[in-house]
Amino acid sequence: MTDTVAPGAPGAPGAPGAPGAPVIDRRRMRLVMAGLMLGLFMSALDQTIISAALRTIADDLNGLSQQAWANTSYMITSVITTALYGKLSDIYGRRPLYVIAVAVFVAGSVLCGLAQSMVMLSVFRGVQGLGAGGLMSLAFAILADLLPPAERSRYQAWFGAVFGVSAVVGPVVGGFFAGLDSFAGAAGWRWAFFVNVPIGIAAVLIVLGQVRIQNDRSADKPDLAGVLTLILFLVPVLFAVEQGSKWGWGSAGTLGLFAVGAVGLVLFVTAQRRAGGAALLPTPMFRNPVFSLYNGVNTIVGAAVFGSLAVLPLYLQIVKGLSPTEAGLMLLPQTLGIIGGGRLCSAYVTRTGNFKGFMLLGIVLMMAGTFWFATFGADTALWQAGVAAGVMGLGIGQCWQVMLVAIQRGLEPQYMGAGIGSFAFFRSIGGTVGISVFFSLFFGSVGGRISDAYAGAASDPGFREALADPSVTSQPANQTLLAGRNGAVSLDDSSFLAHADARLAHPFLEGMAQAMQTVFLVSGSLLALGLILALVPKTGGRSAAKTAGSPASAPAPSPEPAVSASADRSS
Known part of the structure; x- marks a missing residue:
C-alpha cells in the first residue's frame, strides 16, 4: 500500500466521499520530513557556505573577477533541471527522482572540492546544479502529496526553519573552512564542498527507507x-x-x-x-491569473534578491575588511529576519488564507533594506549593515513564504509537481539573471569608480603623505593598489589589500563601494517593479478567487496536523 494524507483531511484526495484512502502515521511523517529536510539543508547550506568562502576560493584560484560563473553555472543548470525534475516526478514518481537529485548533487560537491581553477570550479558547480534543481521542488511536491493544502503551511515552516538554520550555520562554517590553511590534507575551503557528502548519504538512506508515496502519475513522456x-x-x-x-x-x-x-x-x-x-511548464497552469502574475513577481524579486545578496559579502569582506567568519556573523540579523518573517506570516496565512498583505509588506521591506545598502560607503558603520540585512531578511521571509502558498493554490493534482517546481524555476531564472547582470555591472564599472575615487583623494593630506613616502609606495601591495589610479588594477586576487597601506587603500575601497551602490540601486528599482506588478488586480472569475486565498475559499484549517496516528498500512 502507499502513504498519502489521512482520510477526511480538508482538501485531501482522501476527503469524505473518497473511502479507502491510505494513511501515513505520525512517526513515519516525522521521518519523511527528516529526510526531506536533510536534502534541503544540504542545498541551502551549500549556498551559504560558498557565499562566505567564495572570496577566499577565488583568491586561491586567481579568479575573483570570474566568480560570477561559479554562481551562474550552478544557477543555469538548477533552473533547467528544476522544471524537469518536477515534471519527471509527475511521470516516474517522487522518490527515485529525489534520490537521483541528491546523488548528483553530492557527486558535484566532490568534484568542486577537487577543482584546480575557477573554470573547473564553474563547470563542477554546474554539475551540482543538476542535482540542486530537484532538492527543493521535489521536497515540496512530496509534502504536497502527503498533506492537504490547509496543513502544508505548517510543515513548510519546518522547511523555512531549515533555510534559517543553514543561513546561520553556513556563513560561520564557510568562514571557518576558508580560514584554515589546510584540513585533513586539503585546503580548508575545499571542505566547504566535501561537507555535503555525509549529509547527502543520510538524506538518501532516510528517503529510501521511509518515503513510500505513490503520487498519481502522468502518462505523458518527458518534454x-x-x-x-x-x-x-x-x-x-x-x-x-x-x-x-x-x-x-x-x-x-x-x-x-x-x-x-x-x-x-x-x-x-x-x-x-x-x-x-x-x-515542463504545462500551459493550463498559466490560465490561472494568480499563478501567472505571482510567478512574474517571483522572477523579478529573485533577480533583485539573489543579485544583491551575491554582492553583499564582497562589501563586508573587501570594503570593510572582515574575515569570512566575521562577514557571515554580520549576516545573522538577515537570517533571524527570514525566520521571524516566515513564522510571523505562516500561522496567519494558514488560519485565514489571506496572504497578499504580507507579500506586499515583504517586498517593501526588501526595498527598504536594499536602498539602505545603496548608501553604504567605505566608512559606513557596520551596525548599519547588520540592521539593513535584518530588514531585508524580514521581507524575504514574509514574501517568499506566502508567495509559495499563492502559487500552490488552485493547482490541479496532476500539475502539482510541475506547479511547485515552477516556483523554484522562476525564482532561479530571476536569480541567475540577477547574479550575472549585477556582477557584470559591478566589474564593468568598478575600474572607473576606483580611478575617480583616487582623483578625489588628491586633496586628502593623509593620502598625499603616504604617496610621497618611498618606503610606502615601494611595497608590492601598494604598487598593485596604486595601479588602480588608472583603472589598471586586477581584481582576480584581492588578497593584496590585507598588506596595503590604509591611507592608499581608502580610495580604492571607496571606489569599490560606489560600484556596489549602483548594484543595490538597480536591485531596489527591480523590487519596486515587482511591487507594482504585485498590485495589479487579478481577474479570472471563480478559480482566481479560490487561488487568491480569500478566507471564504481557503480550506478550513484543522487544529492538528492532518496526518493520522493510526497504524502504518504501508508494505
Missing part, C-alpha cells in the same frame, strides 16, 4: 523539446550578460547571443504549447 529550447534560451542570454561589459553591449557577439536567446525563448514557448499537459 525533451522543452528542455532543449530552454537551454537554447538561457545559455546564450546569460553568456551575453556575463561578457557584455567586456565585449561591448552593442558588439556583434553580444547582440548575436541575445538574438539566439530570443529565438530560443520563442521556440520554448511554442514547444510548451504543443506539449500541452506533458510540458
Whole structure:
C-alpha cells in the first residue's frame, strides 16, 4: 500500500466521499520530513557556505573577477533541471527522482572540492546544479502529496526553519573552512564542498527507507523539446550578460547571443504549447491569473534578491575588511529576519488564507533594506549593515513564504509537481539573471569608480603623505593598489589589500563601494517593479478567487496536523 494524507483531511484526495484512502502515521511523517529536510539543508547550506568562502576560493584560484560563473553555472543548470525534475516526478514518481537529485548533487560537491581553477570550479558547480534543481521542488511536491493544502503551511515552516538554520550555520562554517590553511590534507575551503557528502548519504538512506508515496502519475513522456529550447534560451542570454561589459553591449557577439536567446525563448514557448499537459511548464497552469502574475513577481524579486545578496559579502569582506567568519556573523540579523518573517506570516496565512498583505509588506521591506545598502560607503558603520540585512531578511521571509502558498493554490493534482517546481524555476531564472547582470555591472564599472575615487583623494593630506613616502609606495601591495589610479588594477586576487597601506587603500575601497551602490540601486528599482506588478488586480472569475486565498475559499484549517496516528498500512 502507499502513504498519502489521512482520510477526511480538508482538501485531501482522501476527503469524505473518497473511502479507502491510505494513511501515513505520525512517526513515519516525522521521518519523511527528516529526510526531506536533510536534502534541503544540504542545498541551502551549500549556498551559504560558498557565499562566505567564495572570496577566499577565488583568491586561491586567481579568479575573483570570474566568480560570477561559479554562481551562474550552478544557477543555469538548477533552473533547467528544476522544471524537469518536477515534471519527471509527475511521470516516474517522487522518490527515485529525489534520490537521483541528491546523488548528483553530492557527486558535484566532490568534484568542486577537487577543482584546480575557477573554470573547473564553474563547470563542477554546474554539475551540482543538476542535482540542486530537484532538492527543493521535489521536497515540496512530496509534502504536497502527503498533506492537504490547509496543513502544508505548517510543515513548510519546518522547511523555512531549515533555510534559517543553514543561513546561520553556513556563513560561520564557510568562514571557518576558508580560514584554515589546510584540513585533513586539503585546503580548508575545499571542505566547504566535501561537507555535503555525509549529509547527502543520510538524506538518501532516510528517503529510501521511509518515503513510500505513490503520487498519481502522468502518462505523458518527458518534454525533451522543452528542455532543449530552454537551454537554447538561457545559455546564450546569460553568456551575453556575463561578457557584455567586456565585449561591448552593442558588439556583434553580444547582440548575436541575445538574438539566439530570443529565438530560443520563442521556440520554448511554442514547444510548451504543443506539449500541452506533458510540458515542463504545462500551459493550463498559466490560465490561472494568480499563478501567472505571482510567478512574474517571483522572477523579478529573485533577480533583485539573489543579485544583491551575491554582492553583499564582497562589501563586508573587501570594503570593510572582515574575515569570512566575521562577514557571515554580520549576516545573522538577515537570517533571524527570514525566520521571524516566515513564522510571523505562516500561522496567519494558514488560519485565514489571506496572504497578499504580507507579500506586499515583504517586498517593501526588501526595498527598504536594499536602498539602505545603496548608501553604504567605505566608512559606513557596520551596525548599519547588520540592521539593513535584518530588514531585508524580514521581507524575504514574509514574501517568499506566502508567495509559495499563492502559487500552490488552485493547482490541479496532476500539475502539482510541475506547479511547485515552477516556483523554484522562476525564482532561479530571476536569480541567475540577477547574479550575472549585477556582477557584470559591478566589474564593468568598478575600474572607473576606483580611478575617480583616487582623483578625489588628491586633496586628502593623509593620502598625499603616504604617496610621497618611498618606503610606502615601494611595497608590492601598494604598487598593485596604486595601479588602480588608472583603472589598471586586477581584481582576480584581492588578497593584496590585507598588506596595503590604509591611507592608499581608502580610495580604492571607496571606489569599490560606489560600484556596489549602483548594484543595490538597480536591485531596489527591480523590487519596486515587482511591487507594482504585485498590485495589479487579478481577474479570472471563480478559480482566481479560490487561488487568491480569500478566507471564504481557503480550506478550513484543522487544529492538528492532518496526518493520522493510526497504524502504518504501508508494505
